[in-house]
Amino acid sequence: MLTLRSLGGAGTVTGSKHLLSSGDHRLLVDCGLFQGLKNLREQNWAPLPIQADNIDAVVLTHAHLDHSGYLPRLVRDGFRGPIVSTEATRDVAELILKDSGHLQEKDAEYANRKGFSRHSPALPLYGVHDAEHAMSFFRTAPLHQNVSLPGGATLQLRRTGHILGAASAEIRWAGRTIVFSGDLGRYGDPVMVDPEPVPEADYIVIESTYGNRLHDHADPAAALGDIIERTASRGGTTVIPAFAVGRAQALLYYLWQLKQNGRLRNIPVYLDSPMATSASELLCRHHEDHRLSAGTCAQACNVATYVRTVDESKALSANTYPKVIISASGMATGGRVLHHLVAFVQDHRNTVLFSGFQAAGTRGRDMLQGAREIRMFGQWIPVRAEVSELPMLSAHADAAELMRWLSGFRRAPQRVFIVHGEPEAAEALRMRIGRELGWNAVVPRQDQAFTL
Structure with a gap:
């Protein structure tokens, strides 16, 4: 008997953890943090409903x-199995996990120093050493080849184009085939490759981040240039909270295009994120995972001035000259971008520009919904800057692109499980799958178990 149980990423876009069990063996597909709403973030501190040392492997x-x-x-907490991923995902994970551990240590230290935490002392969920230890369990798997997993399962990975290294996971186990989409990227993206089709599956687990929305098909470079130039004309700075892996590099590419076409001539661009700097280097190293030539990749990544030290970052916040600052995190939940927001969000001449999905409960979502003030570093900061969004820059497939990926299966699966979406988006995709494909689809609840 094979069972599926979502320990996260069900009914929400965050905390993806999907548990497959067969007999005494268990595989976990993805192992994400909950972000956004406080009641979700608190789940990071709750013990998993399964002992970590009872999980045989993680597929990332x-x-x-x-x-x-x-x-x-x-x-x-005791997991000792392999963490299986593509090579590029392993390299990107090392950046992200170490940075996450570092930020958690710094946030806890800052909260203790300033005394605004309810906990005494405030502690990180994990630190840099924990992240480094986790990296020793990674095992890379080649694309398009079957590899063995504990318990008799096999895995095949295919590109999804979402970010560098992103892949869908086809797992064959106990006589059944189950395919996890992971996060699906865009079709026709100028930087990343198209999501690769999967021929068949008995069961499909698909994300639904934009299950109820269609992206604007306007030229993203032109729209980006218009906002930056409008802001600069009134003497303002454009601050772009961006995911350090994926969106930051796409933004550099579009900004390079704009400058190649004679726009933004006197508007400097700064990339203030150590992780984004390293991720840009990885993009050019893993050339097989994207469309850019080596020369174009190098030129696009060099369009910005890289801000490497804390002192340089502080000087950037103090600089009132019109400019573009790209900084992480993408939902304004942490990182250097918070200091730039404190410096620039209070002035009507400036613009805060969001370029990716903003989860409920994040500062990004609050600002897009018109919040007049946001809480940062224990104080409320008034929002007077222009707040804009370019949804066409999203790295997530929209509803039509999700359906396009599903149409690549040659036969109907027994059931489709719709995860990684807020309730309205997941339900809209479920209805569309039933209406257009006639497939049996369900939106799981967290911890709900299904026998496959």
């Missing part, structure tokens, strides 16, 4: 925190 579809960020804690 990609390295974003909502899919990989709980791994150091899982290892700290």
Whole structure:
């Protein structure tokens, strides 16, 4: 008997953890942190409903925190199996997990120093050492080849184009085939490759981040340039909270395009994120995972001035000259971008520009919904800057692209499980799958078990 149980990423876009069990063996597909709403973040501190040392292996579809960020804690709690991913995902995960551990240590230290935490002392969920230890359990798997997993299962990975190294996971186990989409990227993206089709499956687990929305097909470079130039014309700075892996590099590419076409001539661009700097280097190293030539990749990544030290970052916040600052995190939940927001969000001349999905409960979602003030570093900061969004820059497939990926299966699966989406998005995709494909689809609840 094979069972599926979502320990996270069900009914929400965050905390993806999907448990497959057969007999005494268990595989976990993704191992993400909960982000956003406080009641979700608190789940990071709750023990998993299964002992970490009872999990035989983790399959990692990609390295974003909502899919990989709980791994150091899982290892700290006793997990000792392999963490299987693509080579690029392994490299990206090393950046993201170490950075996550560092930020958690710094946030805890800052909270203790300033005294605004309810806990005494405030502690990190894990630290840098835990992240480094977790990396020792990674095992890379080649694309398009079957590899063995504990308990008699086999795995095949295929590109999904979401970020560097992102892959879908086809797992054959106990006479059944189950395919996890991971996060699906866009079709026709100028940087990342198209999501690869999967021929068949008995069961499909698909993300639904934009299950109820279609992306604007306007030229993203032109729209980006218009916002930056409008802001600069009033003497303002454009601050772009961006995911350090994926969106930051796409933004550099579009900004390079704009400058190649004679726009933004006197507007400097700064990339203030050590992790984004390293991720840009990885993009050019893993050339097989994207469309850019080596020369174009190097030129695009060099369009920005890289801000490497804390002192340089502080000087950037103090600089009132019109400019573009790209900084992590993408949902304004932590990192250097918070200091830039404190400096620039209070002035109507400036713009805060979001370029990716903003989960409920994040500062990014609050600002997009019109919040007049946001809480940072224990104080409320007024929002007077222009707040804009470019949804066409999203790295997630929209509803039509999710359906396009599903149409690549040659036969109907027995059931489709819809995860990684807020309730309205997941339900909209479920209805569309039933209406257009006639397939049996369900939106699981967290911890709900299904026999496959």
